[in-house]
Amino acid sequence: MTKHLPVALFALSLLAAPASAQDVQAGPLKIGHPWSRATPNGAKVAGGYLSVTNTGSEPDTLIGGSFDEAGKVEVHQMSMEGGVMKMAPVEGGLVIKPGETVTLKPGGYHLMFMDLKQQLKKGEIVKGTLSFAKAGAVPVSFTVEGIAAKEPGQGAMKMDHGSMEHGDGHKH
Numbered sequence: 001m002t003k004h005l006p007v008a009l010f011a012l013s014l015l016a017a018p019a020s021a022q023d024v025q026a027g028p029l030k031i032g033h034p035w036s037r038a039t040p041n042g043a044k045v046a047g048g049y050l051s052v053t054n055t056g057s058e059p060d061t062l063i064g065g066s067f068d069e070a071g072k073v074e075v076h077q078m079s080m081e082g083g084v085m086k087m088a089p090v091e092g093g094l095v096i097k098p099g100e101t102v103t104l105k106p107g108g109y110h111l112m113f114m115d116l117k118q119q120l121k122k123g124e125i126v127k128g129t130l131s132f133a134k135a136g137a138v139p140v141s142f143t144v145e146g147i148a149a150k151e152p153g154q155g156a157m158k159m160d161h162g163s164m165e166h167g168d169g170h171k172h
């Protein structure tokens, strides 16, 4: 992959991304419905969710991103360990193989928005970027769903990500 191609695509995706959250194409990558969840007052972290489909012939890696309302963004994985939910940064980033769709969702892979600047409220749209090893920085807009949303636009989940113990998982 040459250097100038991602730049051209970056410009294209800027044109193709209006203020509302929607699917974004970045070269061979298709980004589906970026969303986040409303946070309780005073919360310092929130999760970011979306899907990435790789329609190309080479793997790419989601290594991080940015979120206008957060000081820092990490790629995290949540898993069960001895009956306890744990989360930790994904070492080296999240690889999306050719032909695969990787979904970041509550209870699994997610973006962790850290050092939140303010409370996220349902219905807000917050701009950010996704950083890929090859596709580069891809601008996206995250729709803030309800505090108990399990997937974009509907549902509720038993466990509230926002109130979970985030402390230990974030020590490096």
Ligand SMILES: [Cu+2]
Residues within 6 Å of the ligand: 076, 077, 087, 088, 110, 111, 112
């Ligand atoms: Cu996390």
